[in-house]
Amino acid sequence: MAKQKTAYVCNDCGSEYSKWQGQCNDCGAWNTLSEVRLGSSAPHTAKFSGYAGAASQQAEVKRLAEVDLADLPRFSSHCAEFDRVLGGGLVPGSAILIGGSPGAGKSTLLLQTLCQLAEQHEALYVTGEESLQQVAMRAQRLGLPTDKLKMLSETNVETLLQVAQQLRPKVMVIDSIQVMHMADIQSAPGSVSQVRESAAYLTRFAKQTHTTLFLVGHVTKDGSLAGPKVLEHMIDCSLLLEGDNDSRFRTLRGHKNRFGAVNELGVFAMLENGLKEVKNPSAIFLNRAGDASPGSLVMVVWEGTRPMLVEIQALVDDSHLSNPRRIAVGLDHNRLAMLLAVLHRHGGLHTGDQDVFVNVVGGVRVAETGADLALLLAVVSSLRDRALPQDLVVFGEVGLSGEIRPVPSGQERIREAAKHGFRRAIVPKGNCPRQAPEGMEVIGVERLSQALEAL
Structure with a gap:
């Protein structure tokens, strides 16, 4: 049997090294290198066919003035504060990362959004941390329309994308990226290699199929997003839902947005029937x-x-x-x-x-x-x-x-x-x-x- 190759990746900046060392030469952090087993890259070359414009046969060069912006029209999330932070609405083919501390309301906000979007578009909610019964109980408590939203409980990336390729959703939520794993990566779910490869594979699917992808991410004790920093470079929009446990107000702030302004702020109030937008925060x-x-x-x-x-x-x-x-x-x-x-x-x-x-x-x-x-x-x-x-x-x-x-x-x-x-x-x-x-x-x-x- 051939010896399996390994690499050492920095958890803070994503730099790779051939052998372990105490300090990362790029970011200067100590004791942040973790071992990663390099698996086969064959599954990553898969093409998601069946969609219009999924994979072009030949690369085409265009002038910047000839690019038609009408090919990717925005559509509303049915929440004005959410649309404000996103830069005016959802963009097909975009990958959006939403982070926040436990109990901030990430799953509640996305469940509300997808229940509303499912009335007009095909939507898929993939839950890996909670069972389908727990999500259904939350939706019933919040009084959300549950007739058209499709649910899936799965943590394997290849399996859930096979289901998504059959359903062809316009919006898909992955809750959360830390529990997803790929079969050809030997490390445990939540490790640097699993989070990076799973996010890259899901983002490639979103780009090739024009699916709006939401990734839920956890935060560390210091408030930063858990996982490698390279994850922030893969996605198009990075949002952070903040709020103290003793306060009923939540703020959604954009830290990165390729389709709108950064540092935009949306204010929500956590009520018994879910997160409600605050249209006049100054009051x-x-x-x-x-x-x-x-x-x-x-x-x-x-x-x-x-x-x-x-x-x-x-x-x-x-x-x-x-x-x-x-x-x-x-x-x-x-x-x-x-x-x-x-x-x-x-x-x-x-x-x-x-x-x-x-x-x-x-x-x-x-x-x-x-x-x-x-x-x-x-x-x-x-x-x-x-x-x-x-x-x-x-x-x-x-x-x-x-x-x-x-x-x-x-x-x-x-x-x-x-x-x-x-x-x-x-x-x-x-x-x-x-x-x-x-x-x-x-x-x-x-x-x-x-x-x-x-x-």
Whole structure:
């Protein structure tokens, strides 16, 4: 018998090595190499015939202007928030990876979507972790139409694709990719080689048959997607469903999208009858207390293609430690420390002997720099123990020299704040409109000292 070849693959970046070593030379991670047995590549060359345009006989060269975009029309998922994150709808032949922590609602969201799509299109739901009875009980509890959705309980990739080739579904869900396996790969399901080869085989099927493919993926303890990083390069769209167990709101964020904008955000509410889309997230995140309190301020952040109003809270208190604490929930911890240094140097306010806690209400994670000015003003409000007006909204980026830089889409942010009843705004001078919205006072500032004087 011939000796079977093996390789060692990095779990973080997917780099391959002929022998084991402690550190990956490409990404620098330690103890991430796992052994992979190389099997026969014959099954991977299969062609999925029977579909129009499945495999062309001869490669054809076209000019970019001659490519007909009408060949792949989008179709709606019957959920406006889901379509927003996807870039406007589902694209035939696309592979979409949806990740999230256990209990976030990945299976619920996809089951709702496929039950609605099955009314008009052929749909197949492949479950590998749950039995058909468990999925049927969930659909009955959610009150979903179950007459036309086809179900399959299978973990072997070759077997389920044989069934899919006979049914010819337009949309197919694989729940989840970590439990799928191929017969010619000797490693266990969930390993690097099984996840990579199974995803590649399923993606090839989706491309050749113009099937919209959903892959459900697990996440690790640090919140990243489990499996090799090369999996993110195979698929067309990578989505992450986030939400705390004690919160009934879920956010669906796009990290990669070949057919639309990235960093788009969709908001859902987890109710008894499933996930329901939230069409006006600002109204939910602005559920403020009746009385104004120090350290509370509303800012306008830009998520994808729309503005969103969220509340930021700061608490500054005397520290009894030699190294005062700097804790940020929903914001970058390093940026908080940098902005406090800017406040001391250019604002004249010292927080070196104070504990500073910052929180974005509602579990929203803000990654853009447009929240800098609101964060500093909330810290100043808590430090001075003086409440800010509840009809005040703030946004702007703060530089290291104390300047207030303009942010993208400033006009749309101001109009969104005026629509929700805010009457005063402190914004960068470069974002000041020529004509402010009716009944709203817009104050443009260029320096941090000017913003503190405007308060």
